[in-house]
Amino acid sequence: xxxxxxxxxxxxxxxxxxxxxxxxxxxxxxxxxxxxxxxxxxxxxxxxxxxxxxxxxxxxxxxxxxxxxxxxxxxxxxxxxxxxxxxxxxxxxxxxxxxxxxxxxxxxxx
Amino acid sequence: xxxxxxxxxxxxxxxxxxxxxxxxxxxxxxxxxxxxxxxxxxxxxxxxxxxxxxxxxxxxxxxxxxxxxxxxxxxxxxxxxxxxxxxxxxxxxxxxxxxxxxxxxxxxxxxxxxxx
Numbered sequence: 001x002x003x004x005x006x007x008x009x010x011x012x013x014x015x016x017x018x019x020x021x022x023x024x025x026x027x028x029x030x031x032x033x034x035x036x037x038x039x040x041x042x043x044x045x046x047x048x049x050x051x052x053x054x055x056x057x058x059x060x061x062x063x064x065x066x067x068x069x070x071x072x073x074x075x076x077x078x079x080x081x082x083x084x085x086x087x088x089x090x091x092x093x094x095x096x097x098x099x100x101x102x103x104x105x106x107x108x109x110x
Numbered sequence: 111x112x113x114x115x116x117x118x119x120x121x122x123x124x125x126x127x128x129x130x131x132x133x134x135x136x137x138x139x140x141x142x143x144x145x146x147x148x149x150x151x152x153x154x155x156x157x158x159x160x161x162x163x164x165x166x167x168x169x170x171x172x173x174x175x176x177x178x179x180x181x182x183x184x185x186x187x188x189x190x191x192x193x194x195x196x197x198x199x200x201x202x203x204x205x206x207x208x209x210x211x212x213x214x215x216x217x218x219x220x221x222x223x224x225x226x
Contacts, residue, residue, distance in 0.1 A: 004152070043114065043201055043217025044153070089152060096166060098215070100145075100153035 003027045004092050006101035014109050019077040021104050023090030026071065030092035030099075033066060035075045038087045038103070047088075048075070080108050112136065114218035116202050122224045123192055131187045131221045135204030142185050143205070143215065144177055148198040156200075159185065192225045199223075 005024045013019040021035075031052045036044035050057040050064045050073070057064050063076045077084055085108045090101040115134045123129050135142050144156040155169040159179040170176070174192075179185040189196055199222050203215040 006152075041219060043203070043219050045217065046215060091153075096158060096160070097155050097169070098143075099155065102150065102152040 002101075003030075004090055004099050004101040006090050006104050008104050009102070010105040010107065012107040012109055013080050015082060016079045019075075019080045019084065019106055019108070021075040021077075021088050021090070021106065023073050023075075023101055024071060025073070025092050027092070027094060027099075028068075028071070030094050032093040033064070033073050034091040034093070034098065035062075035064060036089040036091060036100075038089065044089055077106075080106075082108050082110070084108050114202055114204050114216050116200075116218040116221050118221060119219065120222045120224075122226060125194060125225055126191055128188065128190045129192055129223060131189075131200050131223070133185045133187070133202030133204075133218060135183070135185070135202070136216055138182075139204035139206055139216070140182050141205040142179055143203045144185070144187050145201040145203065146198045147201060147220075148195075153201065156187070189223075192223075194225045197223055197225045 003026050032049055034049040035047040037047045038044040048059050048062045048064050050066050055066050061077055066073045087103045087105050089103045091098045114136055117132045140161045142159045145153040146156055147153050157177045158166040174190045177187045199220040201217055201220045203217045205215045
């Protein structure tokens with residue numbers, strides 16, 4: 001039973017355009033949502049988070065939106081850059097555990 | 111400064127053998143986590159150590175899996191009688207504190223385990 005779902009295994013976006021990565025969750029008890037970025041042969045690195053009491057958090061080119069009624073969050077990257085090509089994991093926290101989605105591979109096209 | 115390190119980076123073992131994976135967390139980090147990522151899957155929580163508290167072992171998939179941590183330093187994840195379904199990348203992460211600051215997790219590069 002997947003509590004955090006990333007339904008798009010991959011996404012291709014033109015350089016300079018907006019990348020939108022989506023994530024759905026099922027457990028209304030999650031109190032924090034996080035996005036991690038992972039390059040090949042490296043561990044994931046923390047990107048941005050949002051508390052369940054907020055609906056938006058922005059950090060430079062990265063913005064995360066949370067829609068609690070729809071149990072949906074999204075990560076917007078604008079403008080997309082070649083270095084953004086990576087796997088992005090959506091994650092959610094409950095108690096002391098973080099539950100990860102399967103990831104979405106983002107390809108930034110020149 | 112040094113990040114989280116894991117060894118070995120790659121391990122190939124025969125089915126039925128035991129393996130031991132090592133994690134060196136960032137110095138001073140009290141919290142340490144083990145995750146597993148099987149092919150095409152997300153990161154699966156295995157176990158969590160926080161200071162001297164009893165570890166949260168709720169993610170360990172079977173009693174063939176165990177982990178230890180000495181104080182706030184090195185941790186080893188042991189898999190006994192390995193099975194082919196144990197093949198995965200095993201990731202370790204450490205954090206300055208557990209609980210409210212989980213988003214400060216720093217991941218190691220992982221150990222790729224292949225069971226033949």
